[in-house]
Amino acid sequence: MPLVVPPNLLDEDDGLTIEAEDALLEIFDRYDLDKDGALKDEELDAFAMDTNGDVFDEDTRTEITGFLDVNEKGHLTRKGFLQMYNLQTPNDPEETWKDLQKHGYDANLKLVASRREDTVEKDSNASTNNASKEPQATKKDDANSA
Numbered sequence: 001m002p003l004v005v006p007p008n009l010l011d012e013d014d015g016l017t018i019e020a021e022d023a024l025l026e027i028f029d030r031y032d033l034d035k036d037g038a039l040k041d042e043e044l045d046a047f048a049m050d051t052n053g054d055v056f057d058e059d060t061r062t063e064i065t066g067f068l069d070v071n072e073k074g075h076l077t078r079k080g081f082l083q084m085y086n087l088q089t090p091n092d093p094e095e096t097w098k099d100l101q102k103h104g105y106d107a108n109l110k111l112v113a114s115r116r117e118d119t120v121e122k123d124s125n126a127s128t129n130n131a132s133k134e135p136q137a138t139k140k141d142d143a144n145s146a
């Protein structure tokens with residue numbers, strides 16, 4: 001048997017696979033701190049810094065607002081975020097893999113490390129497909145009351 005081949009990011013129509021979309025949207029949600037479904041400037045900057053080590057330049061911002069799905073405030077939506085990767089990945093899958101790995105995914109698209117695990121919000125109405133289980137802090141303080 002040959003070595004395990006990493007999963008494809010693209011299906012036969014050069015669209016992102018469900019697995020790739022799930023991973024990318026999970027990353028998106030980490031940066032959408034106010035959970036409005038779009039990345040405002042600070043949120044997009046934080047994503048770009050963590051991904052590329054720098055914020056997007058003016059040209060890239062213009063491309064984002066000009067070609068990708070944005071909300072009425074010009075903020076990149078989840079759909080636009082996927083569009084961005086749908087454009088990049090057929091041309092440059094290596095770059096998308098690099099981005100995924102930066103955000104803690106391994107070569108099998110498994111999340112193995114989280115850079116932002118300290119920013120989990122206790123926001124109960126943020127219902128995405130990411131049904132994360134928050135550890136319930138049910139401490140028993142007087143456990144030694146023999």
Ligand SMILES: [Ca+2]
Pocket residue numbers: 031032033034035036037038039040043
């Ligand atoms: Ca937001």
